[in-house]
Amino acid sequence: EAGVTQFPSHSVIEKGQTVTLRCDPISGHDNLYWYRRVMGKEIKFLLHFVKESKQDESGMPNNRFLAERTGGTYSTLKVQPAELEDSGVYFCASSQDRQGLGYTFGSGTRLTVV
Amino acid sequence: AQKITQTQPGMFVQEKEAVTLDCTYDTSDPSYGLFWYKQPSSGEMIFLIYQGSYDQQNATEGRYSLNFQKARKSANLVISASQLGDSAMYFCAMREGPRSNFGNEKLTFGTGTRLTIIP
Numbered sequence: 001e002a003g004v005t006q007f008p009s010h011s012v013i014e015k016g017q018t019v020t021l022r023c024d025p026i027s028g029h030d031n032l033y034w035y036r037r038v039m040g041k042e043i044k045f046l047l048h049f050v051k052e053s054k055q056d057e058s059g060m061p062n063n064r065f066l067a068e069r070t071g072g073t074y075s076t077l078k079v080q081p082a083e084l085e086d087s088g089v090y091f092c093a094s095s096q097d098r099q100g101l102g103y104t105f106g107s108g109t110r111l112t113v114v
Numbered sequence: 115a116q117k118i119t120q121t122q123p124g125m126f127v128q129e130k131e132a133v134t135l136d137c138t139y140d141t142s143d144p145s146y147g148l149f150w151y152k153q154p155s156s157g158e159m160i161f162l163i164y165q166g167s168y169d170q171q172n173a174t175e176g177r178y179s180l181n182f183q184k185a186r187k188s189a190n191l192v193i194s195a196s197q198l199g200d201s202a203m204y205f206c207a208m209r210e211g212p213r214s215n216f217g218n219e220k221l222t223f224g225t226g227t228r229l230t231i232i233p
Contacts, residue, residue: 003158
């Protein structure tokens with residue numbers, strides 16, 4: 001079974017540019033989560049999809065961040081325009097059930113805004 | 115206030131020794147779950163062990179065990195007989211609410227502990 005795939009693995013962009021991160025969850029996993037770790041700090045929840053619906057987007061930092069999951073398969077997280085403080089590692093995770101166990105995380109996308 | 119506190123930013127341990135990684139948590143919810151994840155240099159987050167707040171016994175998974183002290187709100191990870199491959203970042207995380215609670219699966223993480231095993 002393929003794991004959670006994220007790409008790109010690294011992205012370096014200039015302030016003001018747009019970046020789109022992609023996450024392919026494990027096939028059949030309805031739940032998809034985005035998390036972010038800013039350097040040296042804790043990993044913070046961004047949002048949770050159940051299929052194509054946003055179940056909880058309370059962690060999204062501001063309206064420069066837009067997440068989509070069209071068709072309930074892969075998800076994209078767009079940052080537009082990117083700011084310096086958006087730098088960090090963005091993790092995606094998926095799970096099949098709603099019991100809070102069984103998360104599978106991707107390897108993350110390291111975003112650097114310069 | 116931080117909900118998950120990991121007070122050890124870094125640890126160096128001799129190979130084959132046991133190591134304890136500290137984690138304290140803060141919640142007013144009687145039902146919660148505690149997780150430990152390992153993040154090696156390759157970047158992926160690997161699930162290690164889970165402890166539910168109502169579990170009577172401490173969780174164990176191979177060389178990993180969770181020293182759950184509910185009254186002290188601590189959930190320390192113990193790795194027995196450490197190996198070089200244990201060198202990684204370790205994150206403690208908590209889910210608040212019962213496991214079946216609809217729409218409450220998000221995790222709160224600590225800042226992590228970087229463990230280095232010395233040969």
